[in-house]
Amino acid sequence: xxxxxxxxxxxxxxxxxxxxxxxxxxxxxxxxxxxxxxxxxxxxxxxxxxxxxxxxxxxxxxxxxxxxxxxxxxxxxxxxxxxxxxxxxxxxxxxxxxxxxxxxxxxxxxxxxxxxxxxxxxxxxxxxxxxxxxxxxxxxxxxxxxxxxxxxxxxxxxxxxxxxxxxxxxxxxxxxxxxxxxxxxxxxxxxxxxxxxxxxxxxxxxxxxxxxxxxxxxxxxxxxxxxxxxxxxxxxxxxxxxxxxxxxxxxxxxxxxxxxxxxxxxxxxxxxxxxxxxxxxxxxxxxxxxxxxxxxxxxxxxx
Numbered sequence: 001x002x003x004x005x006x007x008x009x010x011x012x013x014x015x016x017x018x019x020x021x022x023x024x025x026x027x028x029x030x031x032x033x034x035x036x037x038x039x040x041x042x043x044x045x046x047x048x049x050x051x052x053x054x055x056x057x058x059x060x061x062x063x064x065x066x067x068x069x070x071x072x073x074x075x076x077x078x079x080x081x082x083x084x085x086x087x088x089x090x091x092x093x094x095x096x097x098x099x100x101x102x103x104x105x106x107x108x109x110x111x112x113x114x115x116x117x118x119x120x121x122x123x124x125x126x127x128x129x130x131x132x133x134x135x136x137x138x139x140x141x142x143x144x145x146x147x148x149x150x151x152x153x154x155x156x157x158x159x160x161x162x163x164x165x166x167x168x169x170x171x172x173x174x175x176x177x178x179x180x181x182x183x184x185x186x187x188x189x190x191x192x193x194x195x196x197x198x199x200x201x202x203x204x205x206x207x208x209x210x211x212x213x214x215x216x217x218x219x220x221x222x223x224x225x226x227x228x229x230x231x232x233x234x235x236x237x238x239x240x241x242x243x244x245x246x247x248x249x250x251x252x253x254x255x256x257x258x259x260x261x262x263x264x265x266x267x268x269x270x271x272x273x274x275x276x277x278x279x280x281x282x283x284x285x286x287x288x289x290x291x292x293x294x295x296x297x298x299x300x301x302x303x
Contacts (some may be wrong), residue, residue, distance in 0.1 A: 001258055004147050005229070010273035013239040015145070016082035016279055021060040022289065024288070032287025033062040035084055035093035035117065039103075040070035041128050045096045052094075054275050061283055066088075074103045078111055085113040091287035092136075094279070115290065119281040121168070129172060132179055136282045141173035143274025144230055145211065148183045153207075153228055153263060156185035161202050163218070163251070164211035165192040165256070169232055173209055198222075210251040220256040228263040232271050 021031050027135035034056050036049045046079035056063035077095075084093045093116055099105050109117075116126040128135035148155060158175050170190065170205060177186040186207065191198050197280055202208055202222045210218050227265060233251025250267030258264050265271055297303035 001261050002073065002151070002263045004151060004263050004270055006265060006271055006273040007236060007269040009147065009150055010277040013277045014055065014280065017061075017277075017284055018059040018142070019282060020278050024062070024291075027259060028090075029291050030059050031062050032283050033064070033089055034283040035064045035066065035081055035090045037066045037068070037077075037084070037095045039068050039094065039096070039099055042098070045098075049096055051276060052075060052270040052279065055280060056283075059280055061280060061287075063211075067117060070100050070101075071178065072100075075228040078106060081108060082113045085111075085116060085131065091290050092116045092283045094119045114285060118278050118279055118286055120282065122261075126167070126172065129284045130175060132181070136286065137176070137278070138172045138281065139278040140211075140232060140271060140275045141176055142167045142278040142281070143271055144232075145176055145183050145273055146171055146278065147265070147271070148207075148228075151263065153183075155183040157206065158186050159189070159204055160186040160203035160209065160211045161189045161191060162211070163191050163198070163202070164213065164232070166191055166211065169211040170209075177207075189249070191294050193242075212251050216250055216251070216253040218251070218252040218257060220260055222262050226262045227260070229261050230265050230271065234267055272286060278282055 018076070025031055034052070036052055038049050053063045053065060059171060068077070081095065084090050090235060095108050095112065099106060099108065108120045110123060112122055115137055117125055119137045125135045125169045129137055155177060162170050162174045174190045175190045177184055178188045191201055199222045202218065204225050205227055207228045208218070208223060209230045209232065212234060215233070215235040229252055231250035231252040235249050236246045238245065238247050239247040248268045254264070254266065286298055
């Protein structure tokens with residue numbers, strides 16, 4: 001069994017990003033700028049945004065956070081999105097989810113400019129992904145594909161089973177792995193809460209991607225010997241031996257399943273770091289493209 005070490009791989013990719021950012025600055029360009037909009041006091045959201053800030057600084061990307069109370073009105077949040085869309089010094093931004101119940105999340109996502117949508121959730125970016133047109137991809141599916149690619153795991157002709165059909169992970173990763181590309185060319189089965197005989201289906205998987213949001217859903221008897229298992233889930237379990245009072249675990253029962261796999265991601269340290277680094281890659285892409293477009297526009301104006 002080989003551990004798919006997302007933390008180690010993310011560190012290598014961050015070094016590559018830092019080099020590109022340094023080259024941009026050396027060439028007279030400014031560093032890319034990533035902004036985050038944080039609404040309310042959700043502890044998980046606060047931790048995630050803090051991690052994005054930390055990782056941005058490590059690679060030279062400018063980071064800023066716009067914090068608002070949970071009572072902010074939907075109209076006011078839309079105005080924040082409009083402001084960031086028009087701010088030429090911001091290359092990409094995210095609105096951290098989940099949002100308070102009185103705010104329509106989809107309405108907020110659709111208001112973000114597709115060119116600055118570094119989370120890759122805007123319908124235009126999802127549509128371009130569907131058609132195989134270059135775009136800003138959803139960060140977690142992008143991170144999963146990067147893991148497969150960098151560990152040189154063959155995907156062509158393989159049967160990939162995806163558990164979970166969210167528009168953030170399950171559905172986009174199923175599309176990406178079915179495309180005529182590398183990684184890709186899989187035969188994909190997408191399972192969800194209405195799928196019958198899930199264990200029978202998962203036992204046929206060469207590659208099993210688990211994003212159900214259910215702790216230890218996948219057990220040893222559900223996995224084919226030699227399968228590649230990628231665990232997207234993350235759950236807190238009380239653990240008095242830890243200083244924090246808890247430990248993290250995934251949708252896969254790692255202790256049961258690991259010995260049966262060829263490759264498996266740990267939780268934490270697997271998909272999570274790859275999601276963050278994919279966000280940074282999208283920000284670099286948005287910054288590079290946006291600044292190139294401005295230079296081209298400036299030259300056209302002079303003509």
